[in-house]
Each structure stands twice: as structure tokens, then as C-alpha cells.
């Protein structure tokens with residue numbers, strides 16, 4: 001795992017977007033795992049700008065989102081289908097037939113979860129999985145005590161996740177979907193490259209537990225410590241509780257793999 005600290009949330013999102021753009025340039029048929037949530041909005045703004053300014057071409061990519069609420073039609077403005085249309089798909093040139101999210105309205109939800117896993121396998125697996133982290137340490141909607149080898153399945157959301165997401169679901173926590181379909185931790189760990197973006201002071205403590213704490217199903221993001229190629233991009237506010245900050249800074253300033261990104265970063 002590598003942790004990279006950038007000065008602020010914009011710079012962190014810009015770096016994440018540039019890593020994604022580079023992956024698309026190297027492999028135009030990239031299979032990209034996507035996330036939703038506030039943290040990702042800046043990344044999608046950056047990708048939309050790169051598409052517009054530099055003709056970044058997504059037309060041959062395939063995407064798989066991490067999760068979707070159960071019981072919300074995709075036309076609901078609060079669905080993750082709608083989020084993705086709004087923040088990314090309507091702004092760049094993915095082929096709609098190659099963008100995938102779980103169907104939270106499926107008649108047979110377990111069959112839908114198995115089908116989603118099959119679609120990922122049929123696409124050849126995920127090349128790059130973008131991730132955020134929940135305040136309870138979840139990746140996707142893998143809430144505390146999710147099995148670290150779990151696959152795509154239904155999951156009940158914790159009260160803290162419901163409270164965190166209520167403002168984006170109409171504001172009334174009692175009206176929110178209480179369950180979701182989510183890729184499992186095991187599914188996420190099979191991605192060839194994981195890229196987690198964490199910004200803001202409210203994520204500082206959970207970030208420190210996720211990257212420097214012991215691996216535990218209580219904080220499913222800790223499973224990323226087992227991943228052979230996981231990069232964690234954070235801003236200064238999120239980094240305040242990290243013990244290894246000096247080392248992480250040295251990596252970004254000195255390791256050759258980061259040279260192309262140093263010059264362009266504010």
C-alpha cells in the first residue's frame with residue numbers, strides 16, 4: 001500500500017483523476033470500478049474536464065459500480081444509477097451498454113448479485129477500482145463485520161451510514177433504503193489495482209485505522225492492506241492522524257513512479 005498526501009481535496013481528486021486517465025490511455029479497454037459519494041464528485045468533475053479539454057476517450061472502457069440501494073428505482077434522483085448519470089456518464093463518452101450497476105429492484109436479489117459477479121468475470125475482472133471510505137470504515141457498503149472474503153451480496157446499512165447519506169437521499173433518514181447490494185470485500189480485492197481517495201478532517205481517524213491499524217472486519221477498508229497494488233490518495237486534513245506522514249511525503253517526492261505527477265500538482 002502507498003499513501004500519498006496532497007495539500008487539499010482538489011489536489012487529491014486531481015491526482016486520482018490523473019491516475020485514472022493514465023490507466024485509460026495505457027489500456028483504452030480498461031475495466032474501471034466506480035464509487036459514488038461526495039468524495040468522488042471532484043474526481044468526476046476532473047474526468048469530465050479531461051474529456052473535454054484533452055479528449056480523454058472512455059468509449060472502449062467498461063465500468064462496474066460498487067453498489068446500489070435496494071428498493072430505489074434507477075429513475076429515483078437518490079439512486080446511484082442517477083448519481084452516476086449526473087456526475088459522470090452524461091458528461092463523458094462511456095458506451096451505455098458497458099456501464100454496470102447492481103439492480104436494486106431485481107425480483108430475485110440474490111440472483112442479481114450472482115449475475116453481477118459473473119458480469120465482472122466475463123469482462124476479465126476489474127483493472128482499476130476507485131474507492132472512498134465510510135465513516136465506519138466501509139468500502140463499498142461492506143459494513144463492519146462484513147467477511148473479508150465476501151462477494152457481491154445484500155447488506156443492511158449501519159445507522160452511521162444512513163445518517164451520513166440521508167442528506168443525499170431527501171434528508172429524512174426514516175425514508176432511506178436500509179439495504180443495498182454491494183460488491184464484497186473479496187470482489188474488491190480481486191481488482192488488479194485499488195485506488196482509494198479520502199479527504200476531509202471527518203475522515204482522519206478512520207483513515208488512520210484503515211491504513212495503519214490492524215486488519216479487522218470491523219473496518220473493512222483494512223483489508224486493502226492485503227492488496228498488492230493499492231494506492232491511497234488523501235488530503236492534509238484527512239492525514240492529520242497518520243503516524244507515517246514523513247515517509248509518505250518522501251515517497252511522493254522521490255519515487256520515480258510519481259515523477260510525472262509531481263510537476264503538475266499544486
Ligand code: F6R
Pocket residue numbers: 034035036037038039040066067131132133134135138139140141
Ligand atoms: C459509494 C461507496 C461508499 C462511499 C463512502 C464514502 O459507492 O462505495 O463506500 O465511498 O461511503 O462516501 P462519501 O464520499 O460521501 O463520504
